Amino acid sequence: MRERPAKTGVYALVLRVPAKLTIQVGQLGKTEFVTGVYVYVGSAMNSLPGRISRHLGRVKKKHWHIDYLLGGVGVQPLGVAWKSTNQ
Numbered sequence: 644m645r646e647r648p649a650k651t652g653v654y655a656l657v658l659r660v661p662a663k664l665t666i667q668v669g670q671l672g673k674t675e676f677v678t679g680v681y682v683y684v685g686s687a688m689n690s691l692p693g694r695i696s697r698h699l700g701r702v703k704k705k706h707w708h709i710d711y712l713l714g715g716v717g718v719q720p721l722g723v724a725w726k727s728t729n730q
Contacts, residue, residue, distance in 0.1 A: 652691045654725040656683045656698055656709065661717045668711040676712065680721070683709045686728075695723055 658681045668674045685707070687694040697703060698713060699720055705711055712718060 650691060651688050651729055652725050652727040653684065653686045654691065654695055654723060656685075656695075656723055657681075657721040658683065658712065659719045659721050660712075660715070661719070664715045664718070666711055666715050668708055669705070671708065674711075676715070681712070683712075685709070691725060691727070695725065699723070 660676045660678055660681060662678055664676045665673055666676070685694065685698075698709060703710060705714065713720070
C-alpha cells in the first residue's frame, strides 16, 4: 500500500485465480470460479486499514464471502485500491 487509508471508505481487491476452482462459499454452496482476474469491492465504516489487512492476511475466520475465495488454492491478491469517505 502506498499510504495508510483513512478510517472509513471503500476499497477494491484485485485477485488472480490461476486455475478453475470450485469451493464451498458459506451458505451459497459450491461455487465455480474460472481462471481469471476478479475485483471485489467492499466498504468499511469503522476501520478501513484493518479491513484491508484482514482480507490480505492468510489466517482468519471466514466471515465474508470473499474470505472463502481468498483461501482458495493458488488465489493471489494482485493489488488494492481505496478511497476515503471521510468528509
